[in-house]
Amino acid sequence: MSGMWESRMRESVMREARMSGRRGGAHEGPARGPRGLRGPRDHDVHVDSGTAGLDARLVVERGGFRLDVALAVAPGEVVALLGPNGAGKTTALRALAGLTPLTGGHLRLDGTDLDRRPPESRPVGVVFQDYLLFPHLTALDNVAFGPRCHGATKAEARAQAAAWLDRLGLADHAGARPRRLSGGQAQRVALARALATHPRLLLLDEPLAALDARTRLEVRARLRRHLADFEAVAVLVTHDPLDAMVLADRLVVVEQGRVVQEGTPSDIARHPRTDYIAQLVGLNLYRGEADGHTVRLAEGPALTTTEQLSGPVFVAFPPGAVTLHRTRPTGSSARNLWRCEVNGLETHGDQIRADLTGELPLAADLTTVAATELDLHPGAEVWATVKATQTHAYPV
């Protein structure tokens, strides 16, 4: 399943990167619709400390784990913390909400220091992973809970809550208890509940993880619209690259408690800097020393690229750009030719992904028919070629 998203995301990435004309199609890629209206999104994300937005350096030390993540987010911007499980994303989110105390760093929101404030007096709204809607309250009272705590009378709070539910298209479900709501509805109630306190910082922890694949698509699109409408800072945490790409303006990739890369979704997808990101976006990634069109890898052969660079670089190419042959191809124009051995095969969406070892360890995608014709099996010797035009080199 993750393979499907991965390949789908790769498609959209490739489309944006104009690297490959091989695939395409009208998938639910990051077609930036209404968000364009909101103004610049891919640039001017720099935030001065002491002004509007979030400026934080979150340091949390616990046991042998150390989280140290710097975050600067402008109002109206949606940032996704993306990373594998156990990377510290949720800890970062909890630290922002005040549920986990900082052991160092700082946390400023709209110029105000928050790091000493308890969670109940921070202007923060949280949508938890499994929503944590209070099971004994109706949807309406769940949403009214925040306004009530902020001093509204029961009637006022309910009126506000009703308005929020209406806005999120849930007016018909106001009287329902959480267990009567579908996953998508529960998520919207949780969003309404978080928004009803007018937070200056909205936090979403794996907002789509609790949904099944079918609901996910619809909810993701809907959530993106709501996030686009939100005028303050939004930070979401996810391990799903597609969710991150669709929902966020900017990604911050966290691995082992540290930020390893940040940038726009398309930038990160095109220029992955760690194996984790490369795997997420479905690219083969290598690091080497460039000299003109040639990149000499630290261990292994040289690669020919179209870019002309010098110094340390990354080289990336998608598995679909790899062509496999059982015998050494003659007369092939590809200059990137390596002898490899099939290490493993697995189905990957409607394709077969071959995991190759040898001169250059790489992943290659091919159709089921091609895999049969080539008689691929673990241990089989193959020749892999990649056209220089299919590779992409960029400075480290």
Added chain:
Amino acid sequence: MTGPNDRPGDTADRIPDGPRSRRVRGGPRSRRVRGGPPSRRLRGGPRAGRVRTGVPLALLLPALLGVAFLTFPLIALLVRTPWQSLPEQLTSAAVWQALRLSLLCATAATAVSLVIGVPLAWLLARVDFPGRGVVRALVTLPLVLPPVVGGVALLMALGRNGIVGQWLDAWFGITLPFTTAGVVVAEAFVAMPFLVISVEGTLRAADPRYEEAAATLGASRFTAFRRVTLPLIAPGIAAGAVLAWARALGEFGATITFAGNFPGRTQTMPLAVYLALQSDPEAAIALSLVLLAVSIAVLAGLRDRWMSAG
């Protein structure tokens, strides 16, 4: 044994169904195909047979002995009940006095336990303070302490010459021992640990992240407790309260030691039963029967919670 036993059972089961089911049994082929509704077959022979044959005797006999041991005394109580003079016994002023006092004191003791026991349970379950284990052990000690010892200890603390009691007497003119309030104190002392243990267990099982969610919505810790945690653990609190109430109702040792045995003032049902047994066994039986009825009512009230667990 299972095989041969089953089929006759099956057949016997089906015969009352009339001609239709007998027709089904007509030929061997039809029997195999339509051998009666499956649910009936499950309910009938095989299951009963398995129970009878599958349990080792070495376990079955002690188990049956256990059932007999626990139920026989109660049956004996019913057998020996003077049913004819029962209405007269139960309507006597002494019985009603004792019953009223018992219900009143047990309810008051439960209320006291709720007011201080639920916050105590919350503290033990949610706040990580140094010495929490020791506090929990001390708090639950009355659970295993012989109630008489509890009564003596209460006298030492709250008696007229007790460590706290002498000040209560001197400053406020309050004396607890040998008063109805003393009964409530003794019962609460013995019964509260049941409530604390029960509520703490429920709190531990409840997801503390609901309180976090409430905090992010602006609720103080107390508001979160009152508006989120309390409703979530209400069933556990109810169960703990019933448990504490039942324990308080039956309390004997601490009560008689700390509060004495004055009819109308401190003589609760258990005390009345014990006293009646010396002079008027029939009255003792009648009083016991009332307590048994109350206990059965309590158990019936809790049946959904505890008896359906199996």
